[in-house]
Amino acid sequence: MLNIKNLEAKVDNKHILNGLNLDIKPGEVHAIMGPNGSGKSTLANVLSGKNGYETKGEIKYNGENLSELSTEERAQKGIFLAFQYPLEIPGVNTNVFLRTSLNSVRKARGEKELDTLNFLKIVKEKSSELGIDEKFLSRQLNVGFSGGEKKKNEILQMKILQPKLSILDETDSGLDIDALRIVADGVNSYKNKENAFLIITHYQRLLDYIKPDFIHVLSKGKIVKTGNADLGVELEKTGYANFI
Amino acid sequence: MKTEDLKNSKEYKYGFTTDIENIRAPKGLNEETIKFISNIKKEPKWMLDWRLKAYNRLKVLKEPDWQKPKYPKINYQDLYYYSAPKSSSEKPKSLDDIDPKILETYKKLGIPLDEQKRLNGIAVDAVFDSVSVATTFKDELTKKGIIFCSISEAIQKHPDLVKKYLGSVIPLSDHYFATLNSAVFTDGSFVYIPPNTRCPMELSTYFRINASETGQFERTLIIADKGSYVSYLEGCTAPMRDENQLHAANVELIALDDAEIKYSTVQNWYPGDENGRGGIYNFVTKRGACRGKNSKISWTQVETGSAITWKYPSCILQGDNSVGEFYSIAITNNHQKADTGTKMIHLGKNTKSKIISKGISAGKADNMYRGLVQIKNKASNSRNYTQCDSLLMGNKCGAHTIPYIKNNNSTSTIEHEATTTKINEEQLYYCNQRGLDQEEAVSLIVNGFCKEVLQQLPMEFAVEAQKLVAISLEGSVG
Numbered sequence: 223m224l225n226i227k228n229l230e231a232k233v234d235n236k237h238i239l240n241g242l243n244l245d246i247k248p249g250e251v252h253a254i255m256g257p258n259g260s261g262k263s264t265l266a267n268v269l270s271g272k273n274g275y276e277t278k279g280e281i282k283y284n285g286e287n288l289s290e291l292s293t294e295e296r297a298q299k300g301i302f303l304a305f306q307y308p309l310e311i312p313g314v315n316t317n318v319f320l321r322t323s324l325n326s327v328r329k330a331r332g333e334k335e336l337d338t339l340n341f342l343k344i345v346k347e348k349s350s351e352l353g354i355d356e357k358f359l360s361r362q363l364n365v366g367f368s369g370g371e372k373k374k375n376e377i378l379q380m381k382i383l384q385p386k387l388s389i390l391d392e393t394d395s396g397l398d399i400d401a402l403r404i405v406a407d408g409v410n411s412y413k414n415k416e417n418a419f420l421i422i423t424h425y426q427r428l429l430d431y432i433k434p435d436f437i438h439v440l441s442k443g444k445i446v447k448t449g450n451a452d453l454g455v456e457l458e459k460t461g462y463a464n465f466i
Numbered sequence: 467m468k469t470e471d472l473k474n475s476k477e478y479k480y481g482f483t484t485d486i487e488n489i490r491a492p493k494g495l496n497e498e499t500i501k502f503i504s505n506i507k508k509e510p511k512w513m514l515d516w517r518l519k520a521y522n523r524l525k526v527l528k529e530p531d532w533q534k535p536k537y538p539k540i541n542y543q544d545l546y547y548y549s550a551p552k553s554s555s556e557k558p559k560s561l562d563d564i565d566p567k568i569l570e571t572y573k574k575l576g577i578p579l580d581e582q583k584r585l586n587g588i589a590v591d592a593v594f595d596s597v598s599v600a601t602t603f604k605d606e607l608t609k610k611g612i613i614f615c616s617i618s619e620a621i622q623k624h625p626d627l628v629k630k631y632l633g634s635v636i637p638l639s640d641h642y643f644a645t646l647n648s649a650v651f652t653d654g655s656f657v658y659i660p661p662n663t664r665c666p667m668e669l670s671t672y673f674r675i676n677a678s679e680t681g682q683f684e685r686t687l688i689i690a691d692k693g694s695y696v697s698y699l700e701g702c703t704a705p706m707r708d709e710n711q712l713h714a715a716n717v718e719l720i721a722l723d724d725a726e727i728k729y730s731t732v733q734n735w736y737p738g739d740e741n742g743r744g745g746i747y748n749f750v751t752k753r754g755a756c757r758g759k760n761s762k763i764s765w766t767q768v769e770t771g772s773a774i775t776w777k778y779p780s781c782i783l784q785g786d787n788s789v790g791e792f793y794s795i796a797i798t799n800n801h802q803k804a805d806t807g808t809k810m811i812h813l814g815k816n817t818k819s820k821i822i823s824k825g826i827s828a829g830k831a832d833n834m835y836r837g838l839v840q841i842k843n844k845a846s847n848s849r850n851y852t853q854c855d856s857l858l859m860g861n862k863c864g865a866h867t868i869p870y871i872k873n874n875n876s877t878s879t880i881e882h883e884a885t886t887t888k889i890n891e892e893q894l895y896y897c898n899q900r901g902l903d904q905e906e907a908v909s910l911i912v913n914g915f916c917k918e919v920l921q922q923l924p925m926e927f928a929v930e931a932q933k934l935v936a937i938s939l940e941g942s943v944g
């Protein structure tokens with residue numbers, strides 16, 4: 223599904239990613255761990271097509287050259303990024319945002335746009351699975367949401383948009399114990415043979431709930447170690463010192 | 467460049483012209499022209515005298531030049547001051563008498579005038595160049611004693627009301643453009659709501675400039691008698707032409723004791739092309755008098771069109787406890803310029819005013835909020851709250867805020883907040899990541915920015931206004 227070869231990324235002449243390789247197949251869950259500033263969010267942004275990066279190397283997504291696609295085209299083709307810091311958009315009703323978003327993606331997939339009624343049915347179902355009070359959805363997008371509420375809202379969007387590749391950037395940070403479990407359940411219930419996850423996290427406790435197939439350690443813009451689920455437990459004990 | 471070439475530009479969908487035979491006044495501004503207008507409208511002598519008084523006053527007035535947007539000198543002798551479809555020389559008695567071309571024009575503009583297809587719950591007065599061509603729902607309104615007709619008709623049929631109120635808010639010699647309007651005004655709407663009556667539907671006037679080399683001088687007068695309520699909306703469009711055209715309107719509102727007037731504008735005159743050629747000069751004087759106690763006047767404007775917009779819808783808060791509000795969205799793109807804001811003059815005790823202004827500039831456009839809040843010495847316990855937010859798209863546009871504040875009463879307070887922000891790249895990225903393309907993203911964010919104002923509009927128009935906001939900014943980012 224995703225093949226990254228020798229990816230380099232620069233911002234303002236600062237090298238952030240330095241020859242990164244990664245392959246993700248449908249149905250797989252990959253976790254990325256690594257020290258602050260090692261380039262995890264940068265990788266997520268480059269994959270989803272944020273402006274401002276100068277890149278080298280190759281990223282293939284389902285055989286297509288990602289660099290030729292705009293941010294929205296990537297989103298429409300099933301790449302979803304749950305932001306480390308979800309944005310607030312004042313004056314924009316959350317429901318309206320979700321519906322506009324879903325309809326853009328549906329339109330691109332050649333599906334019919336949903337009317338308000340059908341849309342609300344979907345939202346109702348997905349938000350109750352995540353224990354999100356419907357009242358949230360008539361508030362302005364993320365405005366005044368607590369840290370954890372914003373993160374839950376990201377997972378809600380993931381479940382509504384039904385992406386193929388979901389990149390979660392520290393979605394577990396700032397979640398209380400119950401919310402962590404709910405979010406993890408949300409991911410697990412959405413996981414299937416066709417879609418894949420790239421989960422950026424600092425903590426093993428998320429990986430207790432969502433069993434990754436691979437854990438990668440990112441350091442100074444490179445993957446320096448790849449292992450199975452046990453690697454997380456080891457990192458928890460020893461820290462990154464042995465790998466960087 | 468010919469008008470035909472301009473038509474190819476995609477943004478302005480109201481840019482078509484209607485090919486129709488006109489009756490025009492001779493070119494130029496002089497007594498003969500004024501007599502021509504008064505005569506063709508079969509006006510009584512007092513009206514002609516009033517016009518001539520204004521004209522004489524005009525001769526000694528100077529065109530103001532303190533505004534930010536500068537424009538080439540207008541040659542007032544090179545304009546037509548009256549242009550009307552030939553077919554309307556007798557005001558049509560019924561829709562069957564209206565030239566089908568005009569009906570077709572309004573249909574294309576989304577304002578069907580025929581009985582069956584009328585807009586639900588909205589009475590429309592349609593003004594085409596210099597004349598009102600139709601007013602819908604008249605009978606239903608008449609039953610309640612509500613008068614909704616063209617100002618020309620009101621001058622003939624309701625002279626006492628017109629004499630009493632015309633020029634009572636904007637004096638004859640107020641300033642250059644207002645005085646010009648008083649001399650040569652052609653048509654516009656007249657509304658009178660009798661005491662203790664709530665107008666059962668939205669009243670709306672749709673202004674269309676069609677003829678070339680013609681100025682439009684609209685005059686509107688709305689009177690809400692004691693304890694009454696009315697919501698009024700005006701919309702405006704014009705064909706694309708490579709000349710600049712002048713629209714100099716005077717609008718006067720009068721609210722007596724316990725009365726409320728809600729006046730909304732969706733202004734979408736032709737803005738000129740992307741190089742700044744053509745477009746309407748929208749030089750408008752709008753003023754409301756809260757004459758009675760507990761009265762309220764609320765202005766809402768969505769200004770997206772015109773090459774230059776220059777207007778300050780104002781409230782004179784005479785009655786104790788009266789309330790004035792001004793909600794504004796001004797969008798300028800390409801080479802458009804707007805210098806707009808409001809004046810809130812507090813005279814009575816416990817008067818309140820609220821100003822919410824949202825200015826959005828893109829391209830090489832310039833957007834200015836200019837406002838005056840004045841609390842006079844007798845206006846005890848009065849309050850004003852002003853909030854001016856500007857949003858910039860790109861690096862070549864400008865936003866300016868000039869609030870003039872004069873408080874002569876120590877028991878009164880004035881609060882002012884202002885922000886200027888650039889459209890947030892991170893927000894755009896977030897929207898793009900959710901599948902929205904650049905234009906959808908801009909539209910969503912800008913509509914969010916304008917929400918406080920948009921939600922003041924009557925429901926039927928809020929949706930249209932949202933679309934208009936999006937269209938006006940097409941191609942402004944990315």
Ligand SMILES: Nc1ncnc2c1ncn2[C@@H]1O[C@H](COP(=O)(O)OP(=O)(O)OP(=O)(O)O)[C@@H](O)[C@H]1O
Nearest residue numbers: 233234236238256257258259260261262263264265
């Ligand atoms: N626009 C930018 N300009 C300059 N430096 C940047 C820019 N964006 C990111 N960086 C730098 O690149 C490095 C990697 O940042 P990134 O956000 O990818 O780290 P991260 O691994 O996600 O860290 P954390 O765990 O703290 O979220 C950091 O040193 C950061 O300061």
Ligand SMILES: [Mg+2]
Nearest residue numbers: 262263264306
């Ligand atoms: Mg990060």
